[in-house]
Amino acid sequence: MAATRQIQYTIPPREDYNKLSDEQKTRISEAFELFDSNKDGLLSYEEFRFVLRALGFDLPKQQTYDMLVRHGQRPANWPHDQECPPVYRQFNLATAQALAGTLIRQRDPRDELRRAFRLFDVDGKGMITEDDLRKVCQQVGNNIPDADIQAMIEEFDSNGKGGVDEDEFLRLMMSKK
Template sequence: MAHEMSPDQIEEYKKAFSVFDKDGDGRISTVDLRALLGSLDQKPSQALLEDIITGIDAICDGTIKFDEFLKMMTTKIDYSNTVTDEGLRDAFRVFDRDGNGFITATDLRQVMINIGDKLTDEEVHEMIREIDTHGDGMVNYEDFLAMMAQE
């Protein structure tokens, strides 16, 4: 079952939910979910989207409210220790947009824009600096793994 979350974690999830709630109606529909997944270069079928929502839609209205979203996110946290190497590589590839084996400031900025988080250049560079162990301004897969292990 899901573990207790801090108020800061809940606030982070509220912000994420508002990004996913593209039309601002307080719910994530299949259209909202498609937009989110599309920003991550994933193109699921309508049937798959409906299956995802059906799996977490407690009142069966075809949408996900914040409490359902929160439950989904806490469940994901509970299973985070079972993340596979392939899953981590897939996550790395989402950020490594040009496929060169490194996450650059440009790559990070584009992903953040796609999910609705517009960061300043300084914020993007600071994020890279915090993760980059080689001081070359780029995050390689090993840097990415080290960051994921800290979370």
């Protein structure tokens, strides 16, 4: 009888997760809850990929599969004397938090700001105009007077083109950090 090869599951370090802001930690936990479809406190591989996408990560399948192989845990009801193929492994909240925390801490803040810029520049015209800013303010329930919106755009539109381009947006947001 051949011996079964046991894979050692490793728990990812939580140092990066522990350094996140409370808001970032909450976002991870909320994404976990949202995609834990059967509410068992565990994510399948596909559910984990959805969590990462919700957090702004569209990683290649091979990268998330490697996470599954290294950090996925066998289901509690899996026979202990049998190897658990990666496709059946799951992520608990602590593991998902640790992995997402590491990804967030490795993220380039400029990439995050570019993503935020695209949320404002919905038409992809390369700048945030008064209309764009007004729409976003209305969507989030913040009614800023038109005069204030106009003043904001004029203040940060360094070359008078009628809107804030990505470079201006990056300079503005990086100066706030």
